[in-house]
Amino acid sequence: xxxxxxxxxxxxxxxxxxxxxxxxxxxxxxxxxxxxxxxxxxxxxxxxxxxxxxxxxxxxxxxxxxxxxxxxxxxxxxxxxxxxxxxxxxxxxxxxxxxxxxxxxxxxxxxxxxxxxxxxxxxxxxxxxxxxxxxxxxxxxxxxxxxxxxxxxxxxxxxxxxxxxxxxxxxxxxxxxxxxxxxxx
Numbered sequence: 001x002x003x004x005x006x007x008x009x010x011x012x013x014x015x016x017x018x019x020x021x022x023x024x025x026x027x028x029x030x031x032x033x034x035x036x037x038x039x040x041x042x043x044x045x046x047x048x049x050x051x052x053x054x055x056x057x058x059x060x061x062x063x064x065x066x067x068x069x070x071x072x073x074x075x076x077x078x079x080x081x082x083x084x085x086x087x088x089x090x091x092x093x094x095x096x097x098x099x100x101x102x103x104x105x106x107x108x109x110x111x112x113x114x115x116x117x118x119x120x121x122x123x124x125x126x127x128x129x130x131x132x133x134x135x136x137x138x139x140x141x142x143x144x145x146x147x148x149x150x151x152x153x154x155x156x157x158x159x160x161x162x163x164x165x166x167x168x169x170x171x172x173x174x175x176x177x178x179x180x181x182x183x184x185x
Contacts, residue, residue: 066112067113070109080099093149094146094149097145098146100171107131108136130183135179137179137183138175
């Protein structure tokens with residue numbers, strides 16, 4: 001099947017449509033998918049085939065695009081943090097929760113800037129994986145907690161007003177300790 005994947009990739013996608021092929025691969029819309037095989041085997045084989053088919057220039061272009069997009073995200077995150085720090089009049093519990101989410105996303109965005117050497121298995125690659133896993137899990141939990149807070153602020157506004165300090169500590173504990181434990185495991 002690997003030979004068929006290489007043939008399809010090299011013959012159908014040589015006209016500059018490698019990014020579209022990557023999107024199809026990630027969305028699992030490839031025409032050559034074999035239903036008899038396990039989905040994980042298909043993705044693994046296709047990813048290896050795709051990596052072997054991309055030139056170093058293509059990989060560097062994809063990394064440059066990721067860095068540019070993360071720069072925009074990082075600028076927005078730093079803007080929200082600066083608003084929270086410099087303007088006391090807009091500080092609220094809701095904005096504080098958004099700032100914690102921004103702080104978590106900053107780790108992920110900074111992680112994109114550091115180079116990845118896939119041919120060399122070292123501790124730096126493990127560190128990047130841990131940072132990426134932790135920040136993704138923490139961002140998901142912060143988003144869930146913000147939704148939880150939004151629901152309770154509408155349904156039980158008195159509960160939120162009385163327990164802001166305890167909720168703040170509880171939210172920080174949940175959003176950083178649980179992803180930390182899962183990352184370490």
